[in-house]
Amino acid sequence: MNEMPNIEQATAMTESKISADKVQVYYGDNHAIKDVDIEIQPRSVTAFIGPSGCGKSTFLRTINRMNDTIEFCRVEGSIRIDGEDIYDPKVDPVQLRAKVGMVFQKPNPFPKSIYDNIAYGPRIHGLARNKSELDDIVSSSLQKAGLWDEVKDRLDEPGTGMSGGQQQRLCIARAIAVSPEVILMDEPCSALDPIATAKVEELIDELRENYTIVIVTHSMQQAARVSQRTAFFHLGVLVEEGPTDNIFTNPKDKRTQDYITGRFG
Amino acid sequence: MSLFWLILIVLAIAVTGYVLGRARALSSAGGERSALHSLPSYYGANVAMKSAVPAFLLLICWLLAQPFFINSTISDMIPDSAIAEGSSRGLVLAEVRRTARGLDNAVASGAIEDDFASNARADFNDVTARLKEAGQIVTSDITQPVLRAAQQYRVLVASGNFYMSIAVLLVAIAGALWALRETNKDFRARNTVEQGIKAILIGAASIAILTTIGIVLSLVFNTAEFFRLYPASDFFFGLTWSPSFSGRGGSSELGIIPLLWGTFYISVVALAVAVPIGLFAAVYLSEYASPKVRAVAKPLLEVLAGIPTIVYGLFALLTVGPMLVSVFGDNGLGIMKAGTAVMTAGLVMGIMLIPFVSSLSDDIINAVPQAMRDGSYGLGATKSETVKQVILPAALPGIVGAILLAASRAIGETMIVVLGAGAAARLSLNPFEAMTTVTAKIVSQLTGDADFASPVALVAFALGMTLFVVTLGLNIVALYIVRKYREQYD
Numbered sequence: 001m002n003e004m005p006n007i008e009q010a011t012a013m014t015e016s017k018i019s020a021d022k023v024q025v026y027y028g029d030n031h032a033i034k035d036v037d038i039e040i041q042p043r044s045v046t047a048f049i050g051p052s053g054c055g056k057s058t059f060l061r062t063i064n065r066m067n068d069t070i071e072f073c074r075v076e077g078s079i080r081i082d083g084e085d086i087y088d089p090k091v092d093p094v095q096l097r098a099k100v101g102m103v104f105q106k107p108n109p110f111p112k113s114i115y116d117n118i119a120y121g122p123r124i125h126g127l128a129r130n131k132s133e134l135d136d137i138v139s140s141s142l143q144k145a146g147l148w149d150e151v152k153d154r155l156d157e158p159g160t161g162m163s164g165g166q167q168q169r170l171c172i173a174r175a176i177a178v179s180p181e182v183i184l185m186d187e188p189c190s191a192l193d194p195i196a197t198a199k200v201e202e203l204i205d206e207l208r209e210n211y212t213i214v215i216v217t218h219s220m221q222q223a224a225r226v227s228q229r230t231a232f233f234h235l236g237v238l239v240e241e242g243p244t245d246n247i248f249t250n251p252k253d254k255r256t257q258d259y260i261t262g263r264f265g
Numbered sequence: 266m267s268l269f270w271l272i273l274i275v276l277a278i279a280v281t282g283y284v285l286g287r288a289r290a291l292s293s294a295g296g297e298r299s300a301l302h303s304l305p306s307y308y309g310a311n312v313a314m315k316s317a318v319p320a321f322l323l324l325i326c327w328l329l330a331q332p333f334f335i336n337s338t339i340s341d342m343i344p345d346s347a348i349a350e351g352s353s354r355g356l357v358l359a360e361v362r363r364t365a366r367g368l369d370n371a372v373a374s375g376a377i378e379d380d381f382a383s384n385a386r387a388d389f390n391d392v393t394a395r396l397k398e399a400g401q402i403v404t405s406d407i408t409q410p411v412l413r414a415a416q417q418y419r420v421l422v423a424s425g426n427f428y429m430s431i432a433v434l435l436v437a438i439a440g441a442l443w444a445l446r447e448t449n450k451d452f453r454a455r456n457t458v459e460q461g462i463k464a465i466l467i468g469a470a471s472i473a474i475l476t477t478i479g480i481v482l483s484l485v486f487n488t489a490e491f492f493r494l495y496p497a498s499d500f501f502f503g504l505t506w507s508p509s510f511s512g513r514g515g516s517s518e519l520g521i522i523p524l525l526w527g528t529f530y531i532s533v534v535a536l537a538v539a540v541p542i543g544l545f546a547a548v549y550l551s552e553y554a555s556p557k558v559r560a561v562a563k564p565l566l567e568v569l570a571g572i573p574t575i576v577y578g579l580f581a582l583l584t585v586g587p588m589l590v591s592v593f594g595d596n597g598l599g600i601m602k603a604g605t606a607v608m609t610a611g612l613v614m615g616i617m618l619i620p621f622v623s624s625l626s627d628d629i630i631n632a633v634p635q636a637m638r639d640g641s642y643g644l645g646a647t648k649s650e651t652v653k654q655v656i657l658p659a660a661l662p663g664i665v666g667a668i669l670l671a672a673s674r675a676i677g678e679t680m681i682v683v684l685g686a687g688a689a690a691r692l693s694l695n696p697f698e699a700m701t702t703v704t705a706k707i708v709s710q711l712t713g714d715a716d717f718a719s720p721v722a723l724v725a726f727a728l729g730m731t732l733f734v735v736t737l738g739l740n741i742v743a744l745y746i747v748r749k750y751r752e753q754y755d
């Protein structure tokens with residue numbers, strides 16, 4: 001999964017999808033993210049790793065401005081997506097979130113039918129002109145999420161009645177149904193068994209062809225399996241970022257080395 | 266010995282028992298706390314509990330049983346011949362008790378000596394005269410049997426109280442001694458106290474339940490009595506409500522339908538006001554308001570719930586009624602004759618229910634997990650889209666439960682109806698006409714001077730029973746829905 005040639009990476013570097021510049025995040029007085037600069041490549045998977053509480057989720061949430069929903073959270077610095085500063089007052093966070101989708105750490109299907117769960121986003125954004133277009137979006141999203149065969153006969157059953165792994169894939173399908181350009185995934189496999197995890201990883205690998213993906217994970221193996229680049233966070237600081245192979249085989253920073261060899265975290 | 270002193274002595278025994286129990290436990294362990302099974306205070310509490318609780322239970326039972334016993338003894342002493350025409354045994358017994366109390370008071374104030382009061386050969390004329398002299402109220406002249414009975418009554422009460430004091434004190438001391446005897450370092454005082462506390466709590470809970478059952482039973486008996494005097498079918502299906510207080514209520518028509526209709530109509534108007542406003546307020550408070558606004562607005566709204574309903578009634582009578590009349594009355598649209606109307610009461614009752622609906626809904630909306638909101642916002646939904654399509658559907662069962670609870674309050678409301686809707690029972694569709702409800706009629710049936718045994722008064726119990734069944738049904742449905750909803754996220 002990791003055989004992206006160096007030349008391709010080099011060209012990609014020049015026009016990154018997301019570029020963060022001196023990002024600071026505060027929760028009240030708690031300085032949770034300090035001076036983070038990072039470039040995220042289009043059509044690739046970037047993994048965020050780091051010990052618990054280091055700010056991975058916090059930084060992920062700044063990319064689609066989910067932190068706006070937290071009253072006392074403050075973000076400074078600039079984050080650009082396709083060159084546009086998403087914290088510019090002109091930008092509508094609601095519109096931004098349709099472009100930058102998010103899959104949460106804990107599966108959170110709505111207490112609606114499976115169909116309505118997937119159709120929720122397209123309906124809000126008016127992506128389908130009629131019922132059959134909506135049906136197409138629902139079935140193709142479920143297919144991409146690898147869930148279609150399991151649920152095609154029970155689309156009107158509640159999404160909350162599925163297994164944890166199915167719910168997680170339902171949430172992924174729900175996110176891709178609005179055709180975002182970027183998908184942010186916060187520990188999407190934390191609640192899954194190895195088989196479901198493998199399915200989700202396979203899915204991420206396929207999605208990479210069309211989407212820019214950022215994934216937070218606690219599993220070093222998972223980061224190694226699915227990502228092309230890896231960023232290591234520690235105590236709110238981005239310690240090291242680079243091609244996944246380099247990070248795992250030849251880390252430059254002592255803290256990274258300690259973490260991936262399991263000496264702390 | 267008066268009751269007060271008796272209670273005080275029992276408490277003193279309990280306190281002494283506590284101290285002794287504690288000391289005894291400690292000394293049995295050679296003064297070493299760690300050798301005891303429980304903390305020393307538990308041994309003390311065990312002794313105090315075992316002396317006070319049974320003693321007080323005995324006291325309560327005795328106080329409840331003694332009047333029954335004395336009454337039946339006295340009753341046997343009064344021959345049928347002593348009961349005057351048109352009177353009853355109950356009235357004569359009341360007379361006996363009154364005389365006995367008169368004698369007591371006269372003796373206490375020193376007007377007559379104890380010997381004289383209890384002299385079995387005393388002449389009743391003499392006693393009456395002496396009692397009147399002493400300033401005691403004696404309604405009719407005391408007859409010989411009444412005087413004898415009254416004297417016997419005094420004797421029985423005095424000896425009853427005496428034996429009661431002895432028995433209670435004996436039980437208290439016996440309990441204390443028994444508990445002290447079992448006190449030693451291995452005794453599991455902590456567990457015993459735990460058992461005792463559990464028993465006391467169960468007692469409290471059963472009192473609450475027993476009273477409810479008692480209330481229902483008293484309703485049931487009186488309702489049954491009413492249906493003996495008045496046909497149930499006329500009551501449930503009668504379309505007119507016109508009680509006639511003259512005579513024994515023979516010509517009354519006591520149909521519940523107009524009252525139920527009034528209750529229903531006013532409640533519907535009230536809910537039509539309270540539900541949308543309360544719900545919107547709840548959505549604003551839980552989803553839109555900043556913490557600062559919320560911290561001020563929520564308690565403020567809940568203060569409304571603390572206003573006594575009579576104040577709302579005055580508001581209906583003095584403000585809302587006249588205001589509606591000025592718009593819909595003869596000077597305006599001409600469809601409203603007086604300030605008291607379904608609309609007046611309904612509007613004000615709706616205002617009263619707003620905090621009720623909003624506070625319950627607010628709790629329910631807050632119980633919708635944040636993850637639901639995140640999921641919706643993460644897909645690019647706005648706040649109102651999220652509220653409408655995710656939060657309200659998820660909270661719907663709970664909100665329905667809240668509305669049903671509000672409805673059962675609206676049905677039970679009385680003061681606002683009395684002051685706002687008038688007293689005329691009427692079957693009409695016009696919301697600007699005066700109507701009345703079941704509760705308002707219960708009050709007016711029982712506060713009139715009708716004979717308590719006539720159907721006109723007894724109908725109040727049948728009305729109360731009907732209301733009880735209706736609200737109970739609503740509450741059960743509401744609680745069922747609320748509980749079912751709770752399970753969804755656990």
Ligand SMILES: Nc1ncnc2c1ncn2[C@@H]1O[C@H](COP(=O)(O)OP(=O)(O)OP(=O)(O)O)[C@@H](O)[C@H]1O
Pocket residue numbers: 027030032050051052053054055056057058059070
């Ligand atoms: N909603 C919040 N309110 C206040 N502080 C927060 C909030 N969310 C996160 N923080 C703080 O920000 C810091 C980073 O938290 P974050 O959730 O980003 O960690 P994380 O790297 O995702 O950890 P984990 O791997 O355990 O999920 C922590 O110190 C945390 O206490």
Ligand SMILES: [Mg+2]
Pocket residue numbers: 056057058105186
């Ligand atoms: Mg996290």
